[in-house]
Every structure is written in structure tokens, then in C-alpha cells.
Amino acid sequence: MQALYAQLLVGLINGSFYALLSLGLAVIFGMLNIINFAHGALYMMGAFVAYFLLNLGGINYWWALLLAPIIVGIFGMILERTMLQWLTGLDHLYGLLLTFGIALIVQGVFQNYFGSSGLPYAIPDQLKGGMNLGFMFLPVYRGWVVIFSLVVCLATWFLIEKTRLGAYLRAATENPTLVRAFGINVPRMITLTYGLGVGLAALAGVLSAPINQVRPLMGADLIIVVFAVVVIGGMGSIMGSIITGFALGVIEGLTKYFYPEASNTVVFVLMVLVLLVKPTGLTGRAA
Amino acid sequence: MTALTDDTLPVTPRAMRDEMVVFAVMALLLAAVPFTGVYPFFVMQALCFALLACAFNLLIGYGGLLSFGHAMFMGTAGYCSAHALKVWALPPELGVLVGIAAAFGLSLITGYISIRRQGIYFSMITLALSQLLYFIYLQAPFTHGEDGIQGIPQGRMFGVFDLSKPTVLYYVVLVGFLAGFLLIYRIINSPFGEVLKSIRENEPRAISLGYRTDQYKFLAFVLSGTLAGFAGALKVFVAQNASLTDVHWSMSGEVVLMTLVGGLGTIFGPVVGAFVIIAMQQYLAGFGQWVTVIQGSIFVICVLTFRRGVIGEIAHYFRRSL
Numbered sequence: 156m157q158a159l160y161a162q163l164l165v166g167l168i169n170g171s172f173y174a175l176l177s178l179g180l181a182v183i184f185g186m187l188n189i190i191n192f193a194h195g196a197l198y199m200m201g202a203f204v205a206y207f208l209l210n211l212g213g214i215n216y217w218w219a220l221l222l223a224p225i226i227v228g229i230f231g232m233i234l235e236r237t238m239l240q241w242l243t244g245l246d247h248l249y250g251l252l253l254t255f256g257i258a259l260i261v262q263g264v265f266q267n268y269f270g271s272s273g274l275p276y277a278i279p280d281q282l283k284g285g286m287n288l289g290f291m292f293l294p295v296y297r298g299w300v301v302i303f304s305l306v307v308c309l310a311t312w313f314l315i316e317k318t319r320l321g322a323y324l325r326a327a328t329e330n331p332t333l334v335r336a337f338g339i340n341v342p343r344m345i346t347l348t349y350g351l352g353v354g355l356a357a358l359a360g361v362l363s364a365p366i367n368q369v370r371p372l373m374g375a376d377l378i379i380v381v382f383a384v385v386v387i388g389g390m391g392s393i394m395g396s397i398i399t400g401f402a403l404g405v406i407e408g409l410t411k412y413f414y415p416e417a418s419n420t421v422v423f424v425l426m427v428l429v430l431l432v433k434p435t436g437l438t439g440r441a442a
Numbered sequence: 443m444t445a446l447t448d449d450t451l452p453v454t455p456r457a458m459r460d461e462m463v464v465f466a467v468m469a470l471l472l473a474a475v476p477f478t479g480v481y482p483f484f485v486m487q488a489l490c491f492a493l494l495a496c497a498f499n500l501l502i503g504y505g506g507l508l509s510f511g512h513a514m515f516m517g518t519a520g521y522c523s524a525h526a527l528k529v530w531a532l533p534p535e536l537g538v539l540v541g542i543a544a545a546f547g548l549s550l551i552t553g554y555i556s557i558r559r560q561g562i563y564f565s566m567i568t569l570a571l572s573q574l575l576y577f578i579y580l581q582a583p584f585t586h587g588e589d590g591i592q593g594i595p596q597g598r599m600f601g602v603f604d605l606s607k608p609t610v611l612y613y614v615v616l617v618g619f620l621a622g623f624l625l626i627y628r629i630i631n632s633p634f635g636e637v638l639k640s641i642r643e644n645e646p647r648a649i650s651l652g653y654r655t656d657q658y659k660f661l662a663f664v665l666s667g668t669l670a671g672f673a674g675a676l677k678v679f680v681a682q683n684a685s686l687t688d689v690h691w692s693m694s695g696e697v698v699l700m701t702l703v704g705g706l707g708t709i710f711g712p713v714v715g716a717f718v719i720i721a722m723q724q725y726l727a728g729f730g731q732w733v734t735v736i737q738g739s740i741f742v743i744c745v746l747t748f749r750r751g752v753i754g755e756i757a758h759y760f761r762r763s764l
Contacts, residue, residue, distance in 0.1 A: 238746060241746060247562045248508040251510075253742060255695060255738075256742040260738035263731045263733075263735035266731040267730065380570075382569060383566070383570040386566050420578065427571070427574075
């Protein structure tokens with residue numbers, strides 16, 4: 156049973172990353188109509204920024220948790236201002252191709268300097284060790300990742316669904332021209348939205364750094380799984396992205412316990428099943 | 443929905459003549475390669491990728507469907523051909539057929555699944571399916587995992603052509619490429635191809651005219667996947683191995699890049715794009731991962747400033763369809 160709980164925990168952690176990343180993809184898609192292929196690369200950048208902050212600037216994990224998303228978010232906003240904004244009105248696929256190119260550039264540059272091996276990032280002192288829950292041994296850091304991700308996901312949901320700013324955002328998603336007529340600076344909102352989505356990816360990167368090590372290709376394969384998550388859950392609903400992300404992480408964890416050979420493929424297989432049964436995705440509208 | 447190509451020219455006898463002239467020039471140039479001292483292996487490799495890119499272009503350029511998993515057809519056909527040649531010791535022509543049949547079967551399944559969603563979702567689904575296949579091939583015993591299938595016997599095509607001779611192999615690959623190219627050209631200019639283009643331009647209108655667009659897209663997907671498999675089967679004889687790199691997502695990305703550079707929705711663009719990208723990889727091989735960075739930069743530059751691609755720009759300049 157210990158092993159089952161351990162795999163469930165791993166599943167929850169992966170689920171946190173799926174949720175944070177698919178959430179960002181959904182928010183960005185809503186405003187920019189772009190599937191951000193660079194999301195995985197920016198997630199990786201988040202981890203690297205945390206690594207640089209610690210090893211070059213002596214800035215600890217807690218500050219990295221705040222600073223890395225901001226730094227990567229600014230980088231993302233520069234990308235949006237200099238490149239992505241020129242794609243408005245073009246076919247969706249150009250956004251995919253452009254961000255794929257950006258992902259190749261970012262990953263290639265990091266691979267040149269850091270190869271393909273992983274760099275260690277120590278767990279902060281406050282979160283070291285573990286506690287015995289009676290039925291299992293819980294490493295504190297892993298528990299922290301799950302709870303913190305959940306809080307961030309719910310905060311993002313709250314921001315978008317319940318605040319005035321979120322209302323502008325949702326309105327601009329539906330009809331940007333009309334929202335502009337009300338005197339709201341939609342292009343700036345688009346830039347900030349991209350920054351927010353990218354910041355969430357970078358935050359996931361920082362959280363994963365002590366668990367998965369810091370590697371240039373850490374986001375490359377992850378983003379494809381997240382795409383499958385997005386296909387399953389649909390991008391229409393924020394809460395849908397969060398729930399699908401966590402649920403698929405848990406299913407993957409259970410697969411690792413019961414049938415490890417399929418743990419890499421289970422999300423893709425589920426995607427196929429969902430497409431066969433309900434082609435629009437679990438929460439999605441037809442697209 | 444904005445159209446991919448802004449200038450759709452009607453098919454006129456003149457356009458057909460232009461295209462046939464360019465095709466004849468291309469065929470002659472390629473046929474002359476063994477006499478020029480150009481490294482034939484490079485050209486053979488480029489021809490295989492050119493056919494793959496043409497097959498991919500059939501789907502994106504004429505059907506408006508961006509598949510981000512086309513490497514799976516090439517890789518699957520490659521593995522199956524290689525297995526048939528090495529383990530079953532089949533003659534080359536049957537080995538190629540096994541590969542094509544495998545790609546055909548795979549495209550039936552993946553097409554049935556992925557055609558259910560459109561636009562951006564279609565791209566994500568094809569990418570996810572190819573990743574699923576990648577993991578299956580990583581674990582399946584017959585692919586030999588990371589090592590791949592190596593040392594594939596080349597044999598004699600139809601019992602006559604000795605494929606271990608580079609010049610013979612070159613002409614066999616060239617004939618295969620030209621046959622595939624002409625077939626794609628025929629598909630594009632058939633009534634089926636015209637309906638496909640109308641779906642790309644305006645799917646709701648095509649539906650309202652009574653076309654069952656899903657069936658057209660499915661057929662285009664199967665044709666494209668099968669032809670991509672043909673390219674993969676040919677590549678087995680050139681590379682004499684079949685490995686995981688051929689099913690990896692980065693390979694699918696390269697195919698997209700080749701077509702984008704040459705020109706989406708142009709007839710000759712994918713061929714030009716394949717030669718450009720393969721040549722670039724050849725010359726920059728010593729620069730390690732900078733090749734990835736350069737490829738990424740080409741993506742960015744093409745999308746931002748050069749969406750018609752090389753052939754698309756030329757065609758646009760001369761107001762011809764190429």
C-alpha cells in the first residue's frame with residue numbers, strides 16, 4: 156500500500172504541473188487565439204531562472220517563487236509585443252508554428268550551454284524532511300507542491316471568474332472590439348494575459364526544480380502531455396482545466412502502480428477514448 | 443477564418459504547362475545528379491524528405507489541416523519495412539509494400555480519431571498520437587528500442603536492380619519520388635483536390651453545397667499518411683536503419699519547417715524546402731544544438747515575414763501557380 160500512496164502522490168504532483176500549464180494555455184488561447192507551443196520551454200526557463208538566482212545571486216527558493224514567474228513573464232510579454240501581436244487575424248496555425256519556433260530557439264540555446272543532463276536544485280531547508288501520516292511517509296516538499304499549486308490554480312480561477320479585471324478579460328475574449336469601445340486598452344490586456352499564462356508556467360518550473368532537476372528539455376515532452384490534457388478537458392473553462400489536470404495526474408500515478416508499462420502513454424490513450432466517445436472534450440465547446 | 447494562401451489562381455492550360463515544364467526541369471536535374479559529383483546519399487535523403495513534405499503539404503496546403511505528427515507515418519513505415527526486409531527476408535519491393543500498408547493502416551486509425559476535431563485541436567491530437575506511438579516503439583521488442591533496426595539488407599529490387607550499388611539505388615529512389623510526386627500532383631488537380639481546396643477556403647460553404655467534408659478530409663488524411671509511409675519505406679534503403687528519431691516530434695517539426703520554407707500549398711515548395719533544410723543540417727552538423735536554434739529562427743522569420751515561402755514568393759511575383 157505504501158507504494159500505491161507514493162505513486163498517488165507523484166500523480167498529484169504531476170497533476171499540479173498539468174493543471175498549472177493547461178490553465179495558462181487556456182487563458183492564453185482565450186485572449187490571443189494562439190496555442191502556446193513555447194509553454195514547455197518557458198516552464199523550463201522558470202526552473203533555470205530559479206537555478207541562476209540561487210547559484211549566481213544567492214537568492215533563495217522563496218524569492219525565486221516570486222521572481223522567476225515575474226522575470227519569465229516579462230520575457231513572455233516582450234515576445235508578445237515583438238512577435239505574437241503581428242499574428243492577429245491570421246490563421247491559428249501560424250501562432251502554433253511561431254511559438255514552436257520560439258520553443259526550439261529557447262531549448263536549443265539552453266542545450267548548448269547546459270547539455271541534456273540535469274542540474275540539481277536543493278529543497279529549501281524549511282521544507283526538508285517528511286512526516287509520517289500513519290498510512291504513508293509524506294515528504295514535506297511534495298505535499299507543499301500539491302497544496303501550493305492548488306492554491307495558485309484556485310486564485311487564478313478566482314481572478315478570472317470573480318473579479319472586475321477578470322470580467323474585462325472574459326469580455327475581451329468574447330468581443331474585443333466592443334470592449335475597446337468602452338475605453339479599455341485591450342492590446343495591453345492581451346500582453347498582460349500572455350505574461351500571466353507564461354508566469355504560471357514558470358511557477359510550475361520553479362516548483363518542479365527540486366523534484367525533477369533542472370534540464371533544458373524538461374518542458375519538451377511535458378508540453379505534449381499537456382496538449383493531450385487540453386484536448387481531453389477542452390479550453391472553454393478554467394475550472395475544467397484545473398480538474399482535468401489533477402485528475403489525469405492521479406490516473407497516471409495509479410497506472411504507474413498497477414501497470415507501469417503504460418504510464419507514459421495512459422494520458423494519450425485516454426485522449427483517444429475521449430475523442431471517440433465525446434469528440435468535443437469533457438468540458439469543451441465544439442471547436 | 444482567414445485563408446492560408448491569399449492568391450488562389452484558377453487552373454488554366456497555361457498554369458498546367460508551366461508546372462509540367464518546371465517538373466521536367468526538376469526531373470532532368472535530379473536525373474543528372476550522379477554525373478555531377480554531388481554526394482548521392484545527400485540527394486537521396488533529401489528526396490525522401492521531399493516526398494514526405496509533399497505528402498504533408500497535401501494535407502495542410504490543400505486541406506488546411508496542420509498535422510504535427512507526420513513523422514509517425516514515416517517512422518512506422520520505416521520500422522515495418524525494415525522488419526520485413528531483415529527478419530522476414532522479403533525482397534525490397536515487398537518490403538516497401540509492407541511499409542506502405544502499415545502507414546495506410548495507421549492513417550486509417552489516426553485519421554478516424556483526429557479528424558473529429560478541427561483547427562488547432564487537430565494539430566495537438568496528431569502530435570499526441572505520434573508521441574503515443576513513440577512510446578510504444580520505445581518499448582516494443584521488434585524496434586530494438588534506442589538502438590533501432592540496423593544493418594538492413596538492401597537486396598535486389600524486382601530481382602534485377604542491385605540496391606547496394608549507389609547509382610542504382612539513387613535511380614530507384616528517384617523513380618519512387620517522381621511517382622509519388624506525380625500522384626500528389628494528380629490528386630491536387632482532380633475534382634477531389636478541388637473540393638479539398640474549397641474546404642480549406644470555406645468549410646461551412648462546402649458543407650452547405652452538400653459536400654460531406656469530413657469524408658473528404660479523412661480521405662486526404664489517409665492519402666497523405668500513406669504517401670508519407672512510402673517516403674519512410676524508401677528512406678530505409680538509403681539510411682539502412684530505422685530508429686526512434688524518425689518517429690520523434692522533432693522530426694514532425696522538421697517536416698513542417700521544410701514545407702513552410704518552400705511554401706505551404708505550392709506544388710514544388712516542399713521539394714525546395716526539403717533540400718534547403720537537409721543541406722543546412724549537412725553543412726551545420728558541426729555546430730551541435732545551434733542547428734536547433736537556427737531552425738527555430740527560420741520558423742519565426744518565415745511566420746513573421748515570409749509566409750508564402752520560397753516558391754510561393756516566386757509564384758506570387760510571376761502571378762503563376764507553382
